[in-house]
Amino acid sequence: MAIDIQMPALSPTMEEGTLAKWMVKEGDTVRSGDILAEIETDKATMEVEAVDEGTIGKLLVADGAEGVKVGTVIAQLLEDGESADDLASPATSEPADRGQIKADDQGDDKPGSAGPAHPENNADDGTVEKAPAGKAVANDPDIPTNIKMISTTVRDSLRDAMAEEMRRDPTVFVMGEEVAEYQGAYKVTRELLQEFGAKRVIDTPITEHGFAGIGVGAAFGGLKPIVEFMTWNFAMQAIDHIINSAAKTLYMSGGQMRCPIVFRGPNGAASRVGAQHSQDYSSWYAHVPGLKVVAPYDAADAKGLLKAAIRDPNPVVFLEHELMYGESFDVPDMDDFIIPIGKAKVRREGKDVTITAQSRMVKFALEAAEILAEEGIDAEVIDMRTLRPLDTDTVIKSVKKTNRIVCAEEGWGQHGIGAEIAARVVAEAFDYLDAPPMRVHQKDVPLPYAANLEALSLPGTEDVVKAARAVCYK
Amino acid sequence: MATKTPKKSTKKSSAAPKKAASRTTDKDELLGYYRDMLLIRRFEERAGQLYGMGQIAGFCHLYIGQEAVVTGCKAAMKDGDQMITGYRDHGHMLALDMDPKGVMAELTGRATGYSKGKGGSMHMFSTEKKFYGGHGIVGAQVPIGAGLAFANQYLENKAVSLAFFGDGASNQGQVYEAFNMAKLWNLPVIFVIENNQYAMGTSVQRASAETELFKRGISFEIEGKLVDGMDVLAVRDAAAEAIEHARSGKGPMILEMKTYRYRGHSMSDPAKYRSRDEVTKARDETDPIDAVKKRILTEKWASEDDLKEIDKAIKATVKDSADFAIESPEPDPSELWTDVLIEVD
Known part of the structure; x- marks a missing residue:
């Protein structure tokens, strides 16, 4: 019986991807562990390994095919004694369980099957x-009506906001886990390292408490740090610095000490990652005087509010949503698009x-x-x-x-x-x-x-x- | 159970204190240290007194006994270098030439205090004098101090930050996170461990698996030195070497200052965990101010009478600061709502 090879889910939130390149051709013999293909998600390019042994019977999806849904049969593998003529049409829409991720360029570190959270x-x-944008954007005073709109993902709009502010102000830098060479665990900092270099895009060890404190110190010392938490769940390790060091020091110093810092990252439930990786911290931080707390929905707000947050002289907690990163919305094509916080x-x-x-x-x-x-x-x-x-x-x-x-x-x-x-x-x-x-x-x-x-x-x-x-x- | 093998010091960390009497100094320098240390001591004694009178409330951690540490470190700092510490911070502020009146007025919670009365003993700052607090959470100042150094390196301003913390804080996890990043990035920061031998009421021996705290950086390749923290000149020399090391781009260093606090952890600590004899012995045999006084007299740089004059002047300064602190008004009620956020137009 031929084995169907399906489009695998390469991250908890992946629903479709591009089959960038086949690494095998029909008639090739493969063994477990051989690389079959390269697949691009919106976050990363990954290799798919063979799980079973056999001969590649048919490649059902061409090189470069975009929007291939998770679970689509992309190839069929012949076992001993079978020939390509024996192949029947593949079954469809089964959960992906044949491909395995090679830990070469993972989109994030949380393996799991994909599927909508809701x-x-x-x-x-x-x-x-x-995503629905609502029917009444005309009442938004922040966007001029005659401006050209460009469809942008939330992920890219956040990146663009950081890049624009880093071009504008040399004291703005970004630090966090995997923000630089890896290009961001969720690819929000993609290509910032290439443009701004290792001095301003800084990979940290996995030590949230420590690097949040270093960020606060750098802000006290005259810089404007953007501290990325891989998710806000991990920021509980750092919450002392966010609240006791960043939020309270202006008050405790009678107005002397400034802490212009942005703490940002994905907040809330992702998809099937369990209790420790799925929590909404909105009310935790919104409870604290001395902080500003932002939780945008669409890409335009994500961009305009993040730019405002970076320019703000106060500590800002910026709560993104992992499941929104890949969604596209219209973003006004403006040189300096800022949405006021509050x-x-x-x-x-x-x-x-x-x-x-x-x-x-x-x-x-x-x-x-x-x-x-x-x-x-x-x-x-x-x-x-x-x-x-x-x-x-x-x-x-x-x-x-x-x-x-x-x-x-x-x-x-x-x-x-x-x-x-x-x-x-x-x-x-x-x-x-x-x-x-x-x-x-x-x-x-x-x-x-x-x-x-x-x-x-x-x-x-x-x-x-x-x-x-x-x-x-x- | 097998006997514990004594650990050898590696070349990365060394404990070789020089004899104090042989260190180079001169009349003006030593008289300066005498004044600076005496100001801290008299100020703290007065603060203790005001606490007893109910003028100072809450937590109040006195620096008496540890004066040589901050005085020696300050002597080695250059313009632009920064200091940050925990809540035992009065001495650091005085060493950095912050106005004793402003410090005392903050202790009494008055509008004229450095934080307008809103910070208190543990939370004072002076960006002008490069004092970055004054932090109430044990160990928090260590990564923040490394962050100041991060900014210095980023801005290429050649400044070094000195992060002070106690033997108790040296067991905090975030301290090691900061050590790691400080060495990874060679940040210009000096980690000054003021080992006064008690974390509140728990002795180093009862709290620390490795009691030689200068070795705590070994696994991060951070050089550490043990320093006699009761000898201002030994502190000065060690700090100067460490600061030079950091300023030249070689990264952080750890200085363990062996010192002793005469008073309780805070004003509300009866200090039952140590004997009266232990405190008396430290006072009688290792007092940092007495040591300086002795050398001044031996070198004949001043007479007993000259020193009494200095003492009198300092007492007057401290009295002025206390009077100022008591006479100053409390903050206006409207101050309740200020300084929560910086207004953005």
């Missing part, structure tokens, strides 16, 4: 589609219910709004963008119009961002409320690994829809 939210079974953005105007969200939850909020619209509920979606300072005014103004609010976040509910927004709405717009505020958040458990449990734990579009219906009493 299967229930992906109507088209995991294909990457353009302003929320109404992404969709509506009159019946206000939905607040930040980071990846904005996507679900916008999807929910579309579903609600079909049911006759006109939802207003506010992308908070900055969590500290929190733009209460925009929320209150909206609630005074809609009289209802749902606060959505990816993290746990207790003491969460939604709890804070709800409290402020109750305090400042109590008389306008026609229903108690509702919160949408992760279930109150560490994030499970199993696909079904993970999906049950994380909030998604349907949760937002249900909450919105509830506050509308529908």
Whole structure:
């Protein structure tokens, strides 16, 4: 029986890739461990090794084929005594389990099978589609209406923001694990080393506590560090320096000591990486005076807010989302596109219910709004963008119009961002409320690994829809 | 259980203190150290007194006994070099010529203090005098000090940073993370371990598997030296050598200053973990100020009366600072809301 070789998932979040090059041809005999092909993801080029022995029967995908979905059969391997004529059409859409990653240029260090984190939210079974951008960008004062837009991934917009600020200010540098020679664990710092050199793009040992402290010291010493954490989960090792050293020193010094530093990296749940690698730290940092906390959704905000964060004289915690890195959005083609920290953005105007969200939850909020619209509920979606300072005014103004609010976040509910927004709405717009505020958040458990449990734990579009219906009493 | 094999010092780390009396100095230099150390001692004695009177509150860690360490290090520093330390920081600020009035007023929580009364004993800074704190979390100042050195190297300003920490902090994980990166990148930083022999109430022997702390950099290829921290000239020479080493691009060095604090860990520490005799012995036999005084008198660089005049002047300075600190107003209530963030237009 011929063995199907499938397009492998080379990272937890990979859904498709480019088959860059076959390293074997039909008729070749391969043994376990032989390199079959090179595959490009949006993060890296990797080699796929043979697991089974046999003869290459058919190559089903050509060199250079783009957008090959994970699980697609890309070749068939003949076992002893078989010939290419025996081959039947391959089965499709099986989970990838034949290819293995050669640890040559891994996209990140967390092997695992791919798949959407929220299967229930992906109507088209995991294909990457353009994320919803909302219908009301015209109200954004930050983007001139006559400007040309360029479709850019969140990943590249973050990189562009750093590159632009590094060109502008020689005291800006980036340090972190794998940011330089490896080109970034998630390729956010791709090509910065080539442009700016090893003095300004610095690989650190895996010692978050130490390099966060060195970053703070460098900021005290007159530089503008960008400290990348491979994920915010690892920054718990460094949280003392973020809070005790970076956030509090201006106050404790009576205004003398400045700490212009950006701590950035992916925050929140990735995909099937388990509890220790999947946590939303929004409310942790948003709790602390002396910090600014930013959690952008789309590529334009990611760029404009990161540039603002780098220029800010204060310590800024910049929470990205791994599952958004590969998504593309329009980014204005401007020389110096800055979005001020501290302003929320109404992404969709509506009159019946206000939905607040930040980071990846904005996507679900916008999807929910579309579903609600079909049911006759006109939802207003506010992308908070900055969590500290929190733009209460925009929320209150909206609630005074809609009289209802749902606060959505990816993290746990207790003491969460939604709890804070709800409290402020109750305090400042109590008389306008026609229903108690509702919160949408992760279930109150560490994030499970199993696909079904993970999906049950994380909030998604349907949760937002249900909450919105509830506050509308529908 | 097998007997522990005594470890040999490697060439990377050495313990060979010279005899103090033979070190080169002159009248002006030594009288200067005498003044500087005496200012710290009298200041700290007064701070202890004000604490007892309720004028100073919270935590207050006195530097009495350790004066030679910071005074000798300061002597070896050049303009632009920086200092950072933990919470036993009053001596460092005085050594860097920060105004005793501003320091004392911060201790009493007044508007005229270096941090407008918002920092307190453990959190004071002077960017002008290159003093970067004043840090309350044990060991945090070590990577921050390496970060100052990182900035110096980046800016190519030839400055060296001196990061002071105690024997207790020397067991902190982040210290070794900082050691590693400091040597990896050859940062111009000196790690000054003020080994006063007690981490709060726990002696070095009870807390540290390797009690010779100058060896703590061996696995990072950082040279370490054991220095008599009660001898200001020995400190000066060791610091000068280390600073030169760092300034010339050779990277960090570790100096273990063997010293002793006479007072408790903080004002609220009854110091029951050591005997009265032990403290008395250290005071009587190794006091850093007495040693300098003795040499001044032996060399006839000053008379007993001259030294009494100096003492009197210092007492007056300290009294002025205490009066200033008590008479100064508390911060205006509006200060509660300032300095949280730098305003951006």
